[in-house]
Amino acid sequence: MVVWGARGTLPFAPDDPSQFGARTCCVSIEAEGRMLVFDAGTGIVDLGNRIMASDQREIDLFLGHAHYDHVIGLPYFAPFYHPGCRIRIHAGHMQDGRSCRELLADFLRPPFHPVGLEKFKADIDYVTFRPGDLLRPGPGIEITTHELHHPNGAVAYRVVSAGRSMVYATDHEHRPGKRDAALEGFLSGADVLVFDTTFTDAEMQTYAGYGHSSYEEGVRLATYAGIEHLVLFHHSHKRRDSDLAQILREMQALRPGVVAGRPGLEIMLSALRREAEA
Ligand SMILES: [Zn+2]
Ligand SMILES: [Zn+2]
Numbered sequence: 583m584v585v586w587g588a589r590g591t592l593p594f595a596p597d598d599p600s601q602f603g604a605r606t607c608c609v610s611i612e613a614e615g616r617m618l619v620f621d622a623g624t625g626i627v628d629l630g631n632r633i634m635a636s637d638q639r640e641i642d643l644f645l646g647h648a649h650y651d652h653v654i655g656l657p658y659f660a661p662f663y664h665p666g667c668r669i670r671i672h673a674g675h676m677q678d679g680r681s682c683r684e685l686l687a688d689f690l691r692p693p694f695h696p697v698g699l700e701k702f703k704a705d706i707d708y709v710t711f712r713p714g715d716l717l718r719p720g721p722g723i724e725i726t727t728h729e730l731h732h733p734n735g736a737v738a739y740r741v742v743s744a745g746r747s748m749v750y751a752t753d754h755e756h757r758p759g760k761r762d763a764a765l766e767g768f769l770s771g772a773d774v775l776v777f778d779t780t781f782t783d784a785e786m787q788t789y790a791g792y793g794h795s796s797y798e799e800g801v802r803l804a805t806y807a808g809i810e811h812l813v814l815f816h817h818s819h820k821r822r823d824s825d826l827a828q829i830l831r832e833m834q835a836l837r838p839g840v841v842a843g844r845p846g847l848e849i850m851l852s853a854l855r856r857e858a859e860a
Contacts, residue, residue, distance in 0.1 A: 583611045583748055583774060583851055588843030590752070590780055590794070591651050592815030600857040604705045604846040606651040608815065609750055609776055612638075612853070613743040614722040619643045620739060620776075622656035625845060630660035642719040646752055647675040648685055648735040655688055667704035670719065674711035674727060685707035692853045698796020701798040713737050717765035732793040740768060746851040747771070749809075752778040752816045756795045758786050761806065769807035773854050776843065777803065779814040782829070797829055801836045802850035811854065815843040 587605030595604040606623025617638050619629065622645065631827060646652055673682040678720070680688075686708065689791050699706075704791065711713035711717060714727035723743045730736040731754055749772045756762060761801055769775060779827040780794035797814060804812040814833065817826060826842060833840040841847065 583849045584629075585625070585776075585813070585843045585847040586629045586845055587610050587623045587655075588813075588815050588817055588845070588847075589651075589819060590778070592756075592819040593624045593651070593654070594819040595823075596820065597635045601823050601844065602817055602821075602826050602842060604819075605845050606654065606858075607646070607752060608655065608749075608845075609739055610632070611748060613721050613741070614717045615640060616720050616723065617641045618719065618723070618725075618741060620721045621646050621652045621752075622659060623651050624655045624787070626655040626844070627658045627660075630658070630662075634660045634664065639664075640720075641667060641669045642670045643669060644717075644725070644737070644739050644750075645671070645673040645675070645682075646730075646750065647732065647734060648673065648689065649734070652753070652761060653689060656767075657695055662702040662704050662706070662707060665703045669704045670707045670709055671766075672709040672717060673736045674713055674715065675729075675732075677712070677735045681708065681710040683710075726768070728765065730765075731756070733791075736793075738765075738768065738792075740772060744852065746773050746854065748774040748776070748851060751774045753775065753793055754778050754795055755791070756803075757781070762803075766803065766806050769803060769809060771805065772807065772809050772811065773808045773851055774811040774849055775800070775804055775807070776813040776815045778816045780816050780818050797833050798836075801833055801840065804837060809840040811849065812837065812840045813849075814840065814846070817843070
C-alpha cells in the first residue's frame with residue numbers, strides 16, 4: 583500500500599516544503615495484478631505518471647466521495663488518456679440518485695474545466711454502487727463498503743486480498759463520547775486502517791458538523807477493532823509540520839503502531855505479521 587497524498591480539504595501545507603506533504607487524498611494497493619486506487623486528490627497525478635512508466639494497465643479507482651480534495655487530481659491522471667488502459671471508476675456515496683458517470687460529467691465540464699469525459703481515451707467503465715455493497719474488481723480481491731457520516735455522503739472501503747486487509751475510511755465525523763458498533767464491525771481485525779484524523783478531540787466541538795474525526799478517535803477505533811497499524815490521514819491544511827509531529831508522538835504514546843500519512847509512505851501488507859501467525 584502506498585500513500586500518494588494525505589492532506590485534506592485543500593492542497594496546501596503551511597510549511598513549504600512539508601514533511602507530510604500538501605498533496606490531497608490518494609492511496610493505492612497492488613493486488614492480483616490490478617492497481618487499486620482510492621480517491622483522486624492531487625496525489626493521483628504522481629501515481630498516474632508512475633503507472634504509465636510501468637506495464638500496469640488494469641486500474642480500479644474507488645472514490646470515497648466527490649468533494650474537491652478527493653477528485654481534483656482526476657482530470658490529470660495520465661492513464662485516462664491512453665487507449666491501452668482499462669479503468670473502472672467506482673462511486674457509491676451519492677445521495678441524490680446520480681450515477682458515477684453523471685457525477686463525473688458534472689464535475690468535468692466547462693467553465694470549471696475546459697474539456698469533459700469525452701477526451702478520455704482509455705477503456706472506462708463507470709460503476710455506481712450503494713454503501714454496503716460487495717465489490718469484486720478481480721479474482722482474489724473482495725472489497726466491502728460502508729457508509730460514513732459526512733456532508734453529501736462518503737464511503738469507506740475494506741480491501742481483502744491474499745489474506746490481508748486494508749480499510750480506507752476518510753471524511754467521517756464520529757459522535758464524541760459514543761461508540762459506533764457498525765463501523766467497528768466493518769473495521770474489525772483489519773491489518774491497516776487509513777482514517778480521517780483532521781481534528782483533535784479538543785477541536786471537535788468547534789468543528790461539529792464539518793464531517794471529520796479526531797486523532798484520538800482513530801486510536802480508539804484501532805483499539806476497539808484490534809487494528810495494529812493506524813495511518814493518520816486527511817491532515818488539516820492549517821496544521822504545521824511541528825504540530826503534526828507533536829500529535830504523532832502523542833498518538834504513538836497511546837498506540838505504538840500509529841504512523842502519519844505522507845506521500846511516499848509505503849506499507850507492505852504481505853510482510854505484516856499478525857498475532858494469529860506469531
Ligand atoms: Zn476531504
Ligand atoms: Zn469531504
